[in-house]
Amino acid sequence: MIKRVQTKQIFVGNVAVGGDAPISTQSMTFSKTSDVATTVEQIKRLHFAGCDIVRCAVPDMEDALALKSIKEQIDLPLVADIHFNHKLALIAAEVVDCIRINPGNIGSKEKVAQVVKACQARNIPIRIGVNAGSLEKEFLNKYGQTAKGMVASAEYNIKFLEDLGFSDIKVSLKASDVQRTVDAYRMLRPKNSYPFHLGVTEAGTLFHATVKSSIGLGALLLDGIGDTMRVSITGELEEEINVARAILKDSGAMPDGLNIISCPTCGRIEADLVSAVAEIEKRTAHIKTPLNVSVMGCVVNAIGEAAHADVAIAYGKGKGLVMVKGEVVANLNEDELVDRFVYEVEKMSEESN
Structure with a gap:
């Protein structure tokens, strides 16, 4: 603040x-x-x-x-x-x-x-x-x-x-x-x-x-x-x-909802990051709890950013990790990651309120 x-x-x-x-x-x-x-x-x-x-x-x-x-x-x-x-x-x-x-x-x-x-x-x-x-x-x-x-x-x-x-x-x-x-x-x-x-x-x-x-x-x-x-x-x-x-x-004047950290688009991205972030924004728009979440599309920055986020996705080739407070909670196929991510965000929001 x-x-x-x-x-x-x-x-x-x-x-x-x-x-x-x-x-x-x-x-x-x-x-x-x-x-x-x-x-x-x-x-x-x-x-x-x-x-x-x-x-x-x-x-x-x-x-x-x-x-x-x-x-x-x-x-x-x-x-x-x-x-x-x-x-x-x-x-x-x-x-x-x-x-x-x-x-x-x-x-x-x-x-x-x-x-x-x-x-x-x-x-x-x-x-x-x-x-x-x-x-x-x-x-x-x-x-x-x-x-x-x-x-x-x-x-x-x-x-x-x-x-x-x-x-x-x-x-x-x-x-x-x-x-x-x-x-x-x-x-x-x-x-x-x-x-x-x-x-x-x-x-x-x-x-x-x-x-x-x-x-x-x-x-x-x-x-x-x-x-x-x-x-x-x-x-x-x-x-x-x-x-x-x-x-x-x-x-930083008014914490309100999710701070979504996501990669700029570049040639290293190994997933459809644009669609994933758009879906996450839509499905988490109702959450007002201040949380830092990370959605990263390649191995260069993914683990480092995820380690410091409340909830994170670290994409790889066809698969990826969902992390909570730096700990891996799931290793899933790409098409399963957003659902698990949203679940973890909603769970953390409820526990914080």
């Missing part, structure tokens, strides 16, 4: 964010929020995929008024995403679990103060969501669209909320490129103890968003930075959660 920077803990509905709470995953609906039925259906899809917190865009009054009905039909904590019109935040604050404001477009101090008062009345947090593409003019003119400008905006707005007696704050510092995003989070982290919401915004389609988010969010998680996160993908809702959970697992 990585050692995380300790932060103040806040609550978004019943989900703890910061402190010693697990790093939560978030996503955002893409329907018109006023289309209650479609929005609720999307939120339920996200819930089923493993999402912890969901956000809805609230660009107009019709959307703001729909939040009450949406909230009554879902189980996930609901965040209202507000830009330009602070009055929409005042309405949303009556029913949602968190308000996200963009300092670059929400308006005057007086308008922000009204939002703070509304959130204080219901004891709900505010996310200060700084975006490189919409910085306030004073920071844009002084720093340009840089990490320094993003951090300056965040610090200014944090202090403003603190001066109003408000400290249920989380912060995001998003840019559309990895370097600025990582630089901004690293720069701000030592300056306060508020929880951070991580994300590379406008990251693109599944392939590009996965690469950008894995680099950026993975780097920050390995630094111990981050309390909640969203992987922004132009595509299906569930993919955001799948990629986010994979980043958390493979960075």
